[in-house]
Amino acid sequence: MALDAAYLKLICKELNERAVGAKVDKVYQPERDEFVFLLRGFRENMKLRVSASSASPAVYITEHSKDNPKQAPTLCMLARKLFIGGRFVSAEQPGMERVVTMNFECTDEMGDRVVRRVVAEIMGRSSNILFTDGDGRITGSVKHAGADPDAARVIIPGMPYVLPPAQNKTDPYKLTETALAALLAASDEPLSDALLHGIAGFSPIVCRELAFRAAGDVDAPAAQADSARVFAELQKLLAELDAGGAPSAVCRADGTASDFAFFAPTLYGGAAEIKRFDSPSELLDFFYYERDRAERIKQRTAELSRLVSRSIERALRKASAQSRELAECENADELRIRGELINAYIHEIKPGSSVAVVKNYYDGYNEIHIPLDSALSPQRNAQKYFREYRKSDTRKKKLAEQLEIGAAEVEWLRSVADELSLAENDEDISRIREELVHEGYLRPAAVRNPKKPLKKPEYSFESVNTSDGFKVYYGKNNMQNDALTMRFASNSDLWFHVRESFGAHVVLRLEGREATETAIYEAARVAASHSKSAEGTKVPVDYTEIRNVRKPKGAKPGKVIYVNFKTIIV
Numbered sequence: 001m002a003l004d005a006a007y008l009k010l011i012c013k014e015l016n017e018r019a020v021g022a023k024v025d026k027v028y029q030p031e032r033d034e035f036v037f038l039l040r041g042f043r044e045n046m047k048l049r050v051s052a053s054s055a056s057p058a059v060y061i062t063e064h065s066k067d068n069p070k071q072a073p074t075l076c077m078l079a080r081k082l083f084i085g086g087r088f089v090s091a092e093q094p095g096m097e098r099v100v101t102m103n104f105e106c107t108d109e110m111g112d113r114v115v116r117r118v119v120a121e122i123m124g125r126s127s128n129i130l131f132t133d134g135d136g137r138i139t140g141s142v143k144h145a146g147a148d149p150d151a152a153r154v155i156i157p158g159m160p161y162v163l164p165p166a167q168n169k170t171d172p173y174k175l176t177e178t179a180l181a182a183l184l185a186a187s188d189e190p191l192s193d194a195l196l197h198g199i200a201g202f203s204p205i206v207c208r209e210l211a212f213r214a215a216g217d218v219d220a221p222a223a224q225a226d227s228a229r230v231f232a233e234l235q236k237l238l239a240e241l242d243a244g245g246a247p248s249a250v251c252r253a254d255g256t257a258s259d260f261a262f263f264a265p266t267l268y269g270g271a272a273e274i275k276r277f278d279s280p281s282e283l284l285d286f287f288y289y290e291r292d293r294a295e296r297i298k299q300r301t302a303e304l305s306r307l308v309s310r311s312i313e314r315a316l317r318k319a320s321a322q323s324r325e326l327a328e329c330e331n332a333d334e335l336r337i338r339g340e341l342i343n344a345y346i347h348e349i350k351p352g353s354s355v356a357v358v359k360n361y362y363d364g365y366n367e368i369h370i371p372l373d374s375a376l377s378p379q380r381n382a383q384k385y386f387r388e389y390r391k392s393d394t395r396k397k398k399l400a401e402q403l404e405i406g407a408a409e410v411e412w413l414r415s416v417a418d419e420l421s422l423a424e425n426d427e428d429i430s431r432i433r434e435e436l437v438h439e440g441y442l443r444p445a446a447v448r449n450p451k452k453p454l455k456k457p458e459y460s461f462e463s464v465n466t467s468d469g470f471k472v473y474y475g476k477n478n479m480q481n482d483a484l485t486m487r488f489a490s491n492s493d494l495w496f497h498v499r500e501s502f503g504a505h506v507v508l509r510l511e512g513r514e515a516t517e518t519a520i521y522e523a524a525r526v527a528a529s530h531s532k533s534a535e536g537t538k539v540p541v542d543y544t545e546i547r548n549v550r551k552p553k554g555a556k557p558g559k560v561i562y563v564n565f566k567t568i569i570v
Contacts, residue, residue, distance in 0.1 A: 004206065035051075086104035435477060474505065
């Protein structure tokens with residue numbers, strides 16, 4: 001699924017057709033290794049995404065927007081100074097290299113016209129974004145390479161830009177049939193691997209397709225392949241590439257893309273869906289957006305996930321220790337019984353005795369031996385047992401309370417862990433962080449003006465419409481759930497929640513109308529789809545009027561109890 005030089009050729013073609021003359025209006029740096037240039041053209045406005053992420057380095061026009069840091073990084077400020085106001089001139093690619101140079105005509109501090117460039121090197125972990133001036137000198141870059149005398153090149157501002165070292169592969173446009181025959185004859189690999197290791201600019205899917213078209217089998221031995229047939233199919237692929245290709249994605253059953261190419265692959269037969277796109281950028285936007293979003297959310301929730309996991313482990317260890325202590329307190333009643341028996345038979349117990357042998361009327365008058373402190377009188381021994389009983393009984397009650405509190409804490413922490421797994425954007429993560437701060441698991445961020453009171457958080461709930469015109473609202477975290485249920489909803493509105501599972505609080509807003517069966521069913525589906533049971537085939541959802549829902553005193557965020565409910569299976 002690598003973005004190869006062949007596909008970058010299509011990207012350059014698209015940029016030269018759509019972006020030439022467009023003016024750089026804004027520059028953003030949503031990630032450390034990613035820039036977005038907002039271009040305003042005569043026919044259309046577009047967002048040019050340039051990424052050096054090791055997971056998804058790419059250059060393409062995107063329709064999606066990302067959250068940007070409140071304070072622009074230093075490199076972003078430099079990019080704004082260099083490129084805002086400049087016009088896109090051209091996109092170039094040196095041969096079949098995974099490098100795209102975007103040229104902009106800008107105005108310098110003296111008012112003179114100058115050419116500045118954004119160079120995107122799309123090379124996996126070694127990907128980079130560089131800015132260069134008209135003389136080809138580096139003015140800034142995402143990654144730097146020190147001035148090591150043995151280094152292949154130096155990436156430092158002020159130094160001349162040098163292309164990455166060329167691979168020991170042949171440009172497919174310069175490859176002759178004789179050279180290809182020699183390449184295949186000398187290889188002991190499968191045909192697709194031999195092509196991948198010998199031809200520049202092609203990703204694995206291109207080489208597998210070429211092998212399949214030429215030999216009918218991607219694993220056919222290279223040395224036994226018909227080199228003339230392979231060469232002929234190569235020329236067809238190059239001709240298709242020069243003509244603009246047919247950007248296509250190989251899709252899984254769930255609709256996500258597993259791979260893509262500049263052509264429609266045939267090697268999968270009917271085993272995979274091939275989705276065609278109108279432009280190279282449209283395909284990349286489809287391919288990278290969901291994957292990047294999921295990866296970004298995963299990275300940004302990693303620290304919070306570790307905190308929650310450690311907190312759960314700590315709470316469980318504490319509960320285990322308290323359970324052991326509680327087991328030790330189970331003999332509290334025995335201490336009380338010993339004290340009562342000593343008082344009952346006090347006239348028969350001699351002072352200075354170390355043990356009292358009496359009849360236990362709590363146990364069929366069976367004989368019982370009660371240890372005594374010989375230094376104390378029988379009455380004092382009875383009082384000692386009563387003191388130990390009261391102490392043990394109090395400890396037992398406190399431990400039971402603490403275990404109940406601990407169980408609620410673990411339940412809440414697990415709900416926060418589920419919230420993190422369902423987070424979709426930076427706002428969701430901020431709300432979860434806010435919840436952890438509120439409960440004392442995180443320190444609040446530093447307040448710039450300590451005299452200025454903190455604003456009470458405002459919640460804008462997600463909502464959908466039912467097919468018959470009712471509004472359904474749902475929370476995306478525990479704090480939102482509380483606000484939705486306890487403050488936003490009216491007493492007569494209907495409240496939904498998946499039974500015995502973490503999930504969103506869902507409110508069906510009635511506004512004086514009678515709820516229809518359709519609205520109830522669709523609201524229940526919203527509750528099921530925004531819960532931990534979302535993948536279930538039959539999910540029980542409880543629903544009741546808001547007036548039947550209440551929050552126990554001191555309960556954690558999102559925790560409520562409800563009565564007089566009905567259950568619907570969706």
